[in-house]
Amino acid sequence: MASNTISFLNSAAERTVAEVVSGLSSFDTINGRFRVSLPIVMPSGGLIDVSVYPEPGGSYLVSDEGAAFAEAAGYGVLHRSFAAIAKVRAARAGAVFDGNALMFMRVRSEQLRVAIISIGNLSAEVAADLVERSIKTSASGAREKLFETIDKAFPGKPVAHDVDIYGASTASYQFDALVEMNGSSVAFDIFTKDPVSIAATYTKLSDVSRMEDNPALVGVTTNPDNVGPKLALISSVARVIRLDAPVDTFRKAAA
Numbered sequence: 001m002a003s004n005t006i007s008f009l010n011s012a013a014e015r016t017v018a019e020v021v022s023g024l025s026s027f028d029t030i031n032g033r034f035r036v037s038l039p040i041v042m043p044s045g046g047l048i049d050v051s052v053y054p055e056p057g058g059s060y061l062v063s064d065e066g067a068a069f070a071e072a073a074g075y076g077v078l079h080r081s082f083a084a085i086a087k088v089r090a091a092r093a094g095a096v097f098d099g100n101a102l103m104f105m106r107v108r109s110e111q112l113r114v115a116i117i118s119i120g121n122l123s124a125e126v127a128a129d130l131v132e133r134s135i136k137t138s139a140s141g142a143r144e145k146l147f148e149t150i151d152k153a154f155p156g157k158p159v160a161h162d163v164d165i166y167g168a169s170t171a172s173y174q175f176d177a178l179v180e181m182n183g184s185s186v187a188f189d190i191f192t193k194d195p196v197s198i199a200a201t202y203t204k205l206s207d208v209s210r211m212e213d214n215p216a217l218v219g220v221t222t223n224p225d226n227v228g229p230k231l232a233l234i235s236s237v238a239r240v241i242r243l244d245a246p247v248d249t250f251r252k253a254a255a
Contacts, residue, residue, distance in 0.1 A: 024039040025037060025039060027052075033051045034054075035050075035051055036049065036050045036052060037049050038116070038117070040120045041124065042067070042071050043071060043075070043131040044071060048067055048123055048124055049065070050120050050123075052116065059106055059108055060106070060107055060108075060115070062105045063103070063104035064120070064122070064123035065102065066100075066102050067123050068082070075134045075135075075196075076134055077133075077134050081133070083097070085130055087099075089129070090122065092172075094118070103122055128196070128199070128203070129200075131196050132197060132200040132201075136176075142222060142243055143176055143190060145243055146177065147161065147176075147177065149245075150177055153247045153248075153251050157180060159179050159180075160177065161177055162176065163175050163177070165204075165214075166211070167206075167207025168210035171207060173207065175187040175189045176188055176190050178215065181254060185216070186216040186218060187216070189217075190243070191227075192221065192222070193221075193227045198227070198234065205217050205238045209237045216254055217237065217238035218238055218253045219238045219240045219241075220240075221243065222242070224242060
């Protein structure tokens with residue numbers, strides 16, 4: 001199989017890949033800065049732009065120019081909610097949140113490439129986190145139903161709500177509920193048919209599933225049939241159950 005694969009590495013294929021890769025990122029100059037477009041997708045489907053400002057002494061300021069805040073605000077996220085998440089996420093990534101809308105790094109030339117990628121990823125992650133939380137807030141009734149069913153399914157077991165769990169990438173993700181089960185645990189997280197919810201849920205479940213001691217993962221949705229073909233993404237990394245499933249179904253999902 002390997003030899004057959006290698007035989008396709010010809011000049012035509014190389015040109016095709018080179019053309020595609022060359023278009024993955026680009027930059028231009030605008031208002032005294034370099035604007036770098038990266039192949040990192042925001043919740044709305046647009047790509048992230050990162051600004052690079054040359055400074056005296058050979059340093060560079062790399063900023064998302066408020067892109068994460070603009071994206072989150074478009075989904076109705078309030079500034080105070082954005083600020084709380086951006087401050088924590090920026091510090092974790094070695095960046096700075098200015099308290100208003102910008103996240104940035106100040107680096108030397110040898111760190112510039114990593115800084116550009118880091119700020120792009122940070123901006124997209126903060127936006128996705130906040131948009132997902134906004135969607136879940138609008139479905140608060142579903143969360144209450146989930147908590148009620150979990151209490152019935154696991155009487156006497158320690159249950160925590162809105163729990164942060166780390167994935168293999170070292171990113172932290174919030175889950176709706178975590179149940180401790182005699183030496184093991186199971187995490188439940190609600191998702192909807194909204195494309196942003198599906199993408200965010202798949203990202204967190206996939207990342208956490210790659211941890212060695214990860215909890216059992218369960219995705220919960222009102223009606224799996226309404227999710228469509230993308231339900232396969234969630235079911236590839238976690239068990240999927242209906243929100244109104246019998247209590248026994250929740251117990252079996254934790255087994």
